[in-house]
Amino acid sequence: MMCERCQEREAEVHIKQIINGEVKEYHLCRECAETMGLEGIDLFPHFNFDLSWENLLGSLFEPFAAKELRRPVRTEIKCQGCGLDYSTFQKTGKFGCPKCYESFRDYIKPLLRKIHGADRHRGSKPELSYIEKDATGDELEQLKKELKEAVEKEEYERAAKIRDRIRELTSKGDGSDGKA
Amino acid sequence: MAKRDLLAHPIEWVKGKGSNSNIAVSSRIRLARNLSDFPFTHRCDHEKLYAIVDKVKQVILDSDLLKDSDVVEMDALDSLSRWVLVEKHLISPPFAGDGPGRVVIVDSKGVISIMVNEEDHLRIQVILSGLELNEVWRIAKKVEMTFEKLDYAFDSDFGYLTACPTNVGTGMRASVMVHIPALEMSKQIATLINECNRIGLTVRGTYGEGSDVLGSLYQISNQITLGLGEEELIDKVASAVRQIVTEEERARAVMKRKLDSSLDDRLWRAFGVMRYCRNISTREALELISLIKMGSDMEITPKLSVEDWNNLVLGVQPNHVQLYAGKELTPDERDVYRAAFLRERLKCIEPK
Numbered sequence: 001m002m003c004e005r006c007q008e009r010e011a012e013v014h015i016k017q018i019i020n021g022e023v024k025e026y027h028l029c030r031e032c033a034e035t036m037g038l039e040g041i042d043l044f045p046h047f048n049f050d051l052s053w054e055n056l057l058g059s060l061f062e063p064f065a066a067k068e069l070r071r072p073v074r075t076e077i078k079c080q081g082c083g084l085d086y087s088t089f090q091k092t093g094k095f096g097c098p099k100c101y102e103s104f105r106d107y108i109k110p111l112l113r114k115i116h117g118a119d120r121h122r123g124s125k126p127e128l129s130y131i132e133k134d135a136t137g138d139e140l141e142q143l144k145k146e147l148k149e150a151v152e153k154e155e156y157e158r159a160a161k162i163r164d165r166i167r168e169l170t171s172k173g174d175g176s177d178g179k180a
Numbered sequence: 181m182a183k184r185d186l187l188a189h190p191i192e193w194v195k196g197k198g199s200n201s202n203i204a205v206s207s208r209i210r211l212a213r214n215l216s217d218f219p220f221t222h223r224c225d226h227e228k229l230y231a232i233v234d235k236v237k238q239v240i241l242d243s244d245l246l247k248d249s250d251v252v253e254m255d256a257l258d259s260l261s262r263w264v265l266v267e268k269h270l271i272s273p274p275f276a277g278d279g280p281g282r283v284v285i286v287d288s289k290g291v292i293s294i295m296v297n298e299e300d301h302l303r304i305q306v307i308l309s310g311l312e313l314n315e316v317w318r319i320a321k322k323v324e325m326t327f328e329k330l331d332y333a334f335d336s337d338f339g340y341l342t343a344c345p346t347n348v349g350t351g352m353r354a355s356v357m358v359h360i361p362a363l364e365m366s367k368q369i370a371t372l373i374n375e376c377n378r379i380g381l382t383v384r385g386t387y388g389e390g391s392d393v394l395g396s397l398y399q400i401s402n403q404i405t406l407g408l409g410e411e412e413l414i415d416k417v418a419s420a421v422r423q424i425v426t427e428e429e430r431a432r433a434v435m436k437r438k439l440d441s442s443l444d445d446r447l448w449r450a451f452g453v454m455r456y457c458r459n460i461s462t463r464e465a466l467e468l469i470s471l472i473k474m475g476s477d478m479e480i481t482p483k484l485s486v487e488d489w490n491n492l493v494l495g496v497q498p499n500h501v502q503l504y505a506g507k508e509l510t511p512d513e514r515d516v517y518r519a520a521f522l523r524e525r526l527k528c529i530e531p532k
Contacts, residue, residue: 093344094222094299095341096220097220097223098214098220098341108345111345112348112406115345115346115406116407117404117407118406118407118408119337119406120337121340121348122409123408123413124410125334125336126332127328
């Protein structure tokens, strides 16, 4: 059996969890199980679940997290800004620098939905307008990429949503490029 | 800038001027902000931490709002002074620990405090007495905009970026401290906590995360920071607190209507113990202070103003007791000095 988290290595750790009568099973490789903060793995079946905040946060990660997260997260994914790798973030629950958010963007969206029930900021913004302009440009690029991906995967419902968002963004400008 | 100055600094929220301040003791907003060009605090070396401090100091010198503030390096304070600041709610408990580059800025009125190089580069905090979150937000936003020229780490998707993903987005924690002994006595706290959690609010002890509930003082705050606007989050906390105040008043009214001798005795006994005790723990002292405040609000025991009450609550804290004694004390010695403090303070509140 393959590890359900990385889909790469043989699953060696099998966890059966019963919470309020609901049975959940996890099959993980040793490495993934360790990254998830299940320290004291050798002590099974009484493994030390240290309920510190970091581990609680860790529990929000795969495979407890949403399906779309279940692509391999390899330790070589590093922040371009500070070099922090994703597994260190998973362990500590803290980012290294502001650029970590950009570097791990796709991985942290499901995490944010777990914590906040949302993955988009709706509050105030810095008044300095150049930041907003730049960000809209970035978002547009990102959306175009996502749209292409969605169409390729034949996820039309998602594609339609992305298309609407692109229209919304482009119509905010002068409108000249919004009529494609 | 001397440490004595900061310890004797006026603290606005203690004065009890805001609305409903007999139950909604204080309103606080904290904003987490980071500078885009630096790693988060825990990954900054010495040099970077002080570079951030220098940038912040420069902004303060140029700011009309903050130029009269005290700017104090935490390393220049002894441990006792730091913990006194924690007890006054000017800094967070983790900030009182060791580590380079930590600076606290407190404005001349004791409304604004800014922690530099806490978990985030800037933790801007504003506290007023009573349920005054809208005013607190107005001030906090003004302070926040003062530092905007330092170029905040911001992302159009994720909002203000923070070291911990639990603070990202608005970076805002809005909290109100409530004094709810009647809800406690009528065993309604579990329901209150459940109801608050259901609408995305957290109920915590007096000194925040992981702290104990003492003297029937609870903190109600927003749990999430992303996906809702600041005003929406504030509104949620404020309307929950308004309801809690109403429920507490109702519970007290019921108690007063069918005042039995056991409650009457309990309130007066609290008064008596405080007046004549010779050795008292923080926990017991806070319980008694809570009772005499409730007795005063219900017009059973002598009148205790909000300001006197807040000063009693602060004064019995372990570090304030040492400040009162003028020296460091062992826990046992503290209990003796705490009793002396209470006896002295209670002299001025005479029974009818």
